[in-house]
Amino acid sequence: MPKPVSATGQKNLIADKLIELRKTHHYSQRLLAYKLQLAGYDMDKNVITRIETNKRYVTDIELKALCEVFGITYAELIDGKQSKKN
Numbered sequence: 001m002p003k004p005v006s007a008t009g010q011k012n013l014i015a016d017k018l019i020e021l022r023k024t025h026h027y028s029q030r031l032l033a034y035k036l037q038l039a040g041y042d043m044d045k046n047v048i049t050r051i052e053t054n055k056r057y058v059t060d061i062e063l064k065a066l067c068e069v070f071g072i073t074y075a076e077l078i079d080g081k082q083s084k085k086n
Contacts, residue, residue, distance in 0.1 A: 011056060012051060014066070015051060015052050015054045017076075017077055017078075018048070018052055021066075029048045029052070030045045032048055033047070036065050063078075
């Protein structure tokens with residue numbers, strides 16, 4: 001069964017936001033991979049490269065890991081929107 005691809009041909013929705021977050025936090029791909037591994041997630045530099053270049057789908061566990069490391073919500077990662085606090 002073929003995997004879904006967006007109308008633009010992208011394989012994920014977070015590539016640009018992930019690059020932006022890394023640059024904002026002054027993380028290289030290698031440093032981000034290291035921080036993810038310290039948090040208990042098996043993601044290496046190649047995974048991050050493939051996500052950022054839209055050559056790879058992102059799993060729900062990977063979304064969770066990235067949100068944890070950057071201290072953001074899923075909405076911020078996927079849509080770039082901050083969630084409203086009540």
